[in-house]
Amino acid sequence: MHLDHSDGTFPHRHTHSAPEPYRPDGSRRALRIGLGGPVGSGKTATVAALCRVLREELSLAVVTNDIYTREDAEFLLRNAVLPPERITAVETGACPHTAIRDDISANLEAVEDLEESVGPLDLVLVESGGDNLTATFSKGLVDAQIFVIDVAGGDDIPRKGGPGITTADLLVVNKTDLAPYVGVDLQGMARDAKAQRGGLPVVFTSLKDEDGVAPVRDWVRERLAAWTAADR
Numbered sequence: 602m603h604l605d606h607s608d609g610t611f612p613h614r615h616t617h618s619a620p621e622p623y624r625p626d627g628s629r630r631a632l633r634i635g636l637g638g639p640v641g642s643g644k645t646a647t648v649a650a651l652c653r654v655l656r657e658e659l660s661l662a663v664v665t666n667d668i669y670t671r672e673d674a675e676f677l678l679r680n681a682v683l684p685p686e687r688i689t690a691v692e693t694g695a696c697p698h699t700a701i702r703d704d705i706s707a708n709l710e711a712v713e714d715l716e717e718s719v720g721p722l723d724l725v726l727v728e729s730g731g732d733n734l735t736a737t738f739s740k741g742l743v744d745a746q747i748f749v750i751d752v753a754g755g756d757d758i759p760r761k762g763g764p765g766i767t768t769a770d771l772l773v774v775n776k777t778d779l780a781p782y783v784g785v786d787l788q789g790m791a792r793d794a795k796a797q798r799g800g801l802p803v804v805f806t807s808l809k810d811e812d813g814v815a816p817v818r819d820w821v822r823e824r825l826a827a828w829t830a831a832d833r
Contacts, residue, residue, distance in 0.1 A: 603706070606719045606806050606833075607744065618788075624766070628721065629828070629829065630725065631661075631712075631721070631723055631724055631725045632724050632744055632824060633712060633724075633727060633743040633744050633745075633827050634725070634727070634739040634743060634744065634746065635701060635726075635727045635729065635738035635742065635743035635745070635746040635747070636731040636746070636747045636748075636749060637698070637701070637728075637732060637736040637737070637738065637746060637747070637765055637769070638666030638729070638736070638750055638765065638773075639718065639731060639733060639734070639751075639754060640732075641751065642750050642775055642776075643749055643751055643756070643776060644673075644728050644729070644731070644740065645665070645677065645728060645806050645809060646775075647773065647814060647817060648663060648665075648673075649676070649680055651726065651814060651817060651818060652677070652682035652726075654812075654818050655821070656682070656683060659723040659724050659825070660719075660721065660723045661683070661687070661723060661725065661726065661816050662688070662691070662715040662719060662722055662726075662730070663682075663687065663688045663725070664689055664691060664711045664715070664725065664727045665688070665689075665690045665691070665728045666692075666693055666697055666700055666701060666708070666727075666728060666729050666730040667690065667691075667692060667693070667730050668692065668693050668694065668697065668730055671692070673690070673728060673730075674688050674689065679687065681741065687715065689715060691708055693730060695706070697733065697736065698735070698736060701729045701736070701737075701738045701739065701742060702736075702738060703739075705739045705742040708787060708823055709741070709742060712727065715833040719742075724821070724825060727743055732765075733763070734758075734761060734762070734764070735764050735765060736764075736765045737764045737765060737769075741832070742776075743827065744824075745770040745771075745822075746770055747769060747771045747772065747817065748765040748766060748769035749773045749775055750766070750773070750774055750775065751774070751775040752774065752775070752780050752783060752785040752787070753776055753779050753785075755785070755823065756785040756786050756787075756790045758790075758798075759774075759790050759793035759794040760793045762797050766794070766798070767797050767798060768801075769801070770824075771802050771803075771804065771817070771820050772794055772798060772801070772802070772803045773802075773803075773816075773817055774787075774790055774791075774794065774803065774804070774806070774809070775805075776808075777805050777806065777807045778807040778810070787805065791803065791805070802820065804816035824828075
C-alpha cells in the first residue's frame with residue numbers, strides 16, 4: 602500500500618525538491634505525468650486510453666490514488682490496459698491533495714518501486730484521487746501535469762479558474778459527446794479556458810469516439826520527446 606511510514610523516517614531518495622532526472626546508472630529516468638481533476642471527469646478513463654495507445658511503443662506504468670480503496674487501480678486491472686505488475690495503488694487515507702502535493706512520500710515510493718521492479722520505464726502516469734479545482738501536483742513528484750474536467754460539470758467550469766485549470770501543463774475538457782444533452786456551449790468553454798490559461802494548451806476529448814484520446818496522446822508524445830532530447 603506504500604503507507605507504512607509510522608516510524609517517521611523515510612529513505613533519503615524521498616524529497617520534495619525537484620526530482621533528479623537521472624537514474625543511478627546515469628540514464629534518464631521515466632517522465633512522470635500527473636493527472637488530476639474532479640470526481641467523474643474521466644481521469645481513469647483517460648489513463649486507460651493512454652495506456653492502450655502507448656503500450657506498444659513505450660515502457661510505461663501507472664500509480665493511482667484513492668482515499669480508502671484501490672478502485673481506480675482495479676478498474677485498470679479489470680480492463681487489462683497494462684500487465685498487473687505495472688499498475689500500483691496508493692491509499693491516501695485523507696484528501697487527495699495530501700499525497701500528490703503536501704506529503705508525496707507514498708507516491709514517490711510507488712513510482713520508484715515501479716522503476717526498480719519493471720524498469721527501465723519511459724513514462725509513469727500518476728493519477729490523483731477525485732478532487733476539486735485546486736488540485737495540483739508537487740513538482741517533486743511529477744514533471745508535468747494534466748487537469749481533466751468534463752462538460753457535464755457545466756460550461757462555467759473554465760471561468761471558475763483555480764490552480765488546476767489555470768496552471769496545469771495541459772487542460773483536457775472531456776465528454777464532449779454529452780454537450781448537446783447538457784446544454785453546454787463548447788466554443789464558450791474554449792474561449793473561457795483560453796482566457797484563464799493564456800498560452801497553455803487546451804484540448805477537447807470524447808473517449809467514446811475512436812481514437813478520442815488522440816489530442817492527449819500527441820501532447821504526451823511531445824513532452825516525452827522533449828524529455829529524452831534534454832539528455833543529448
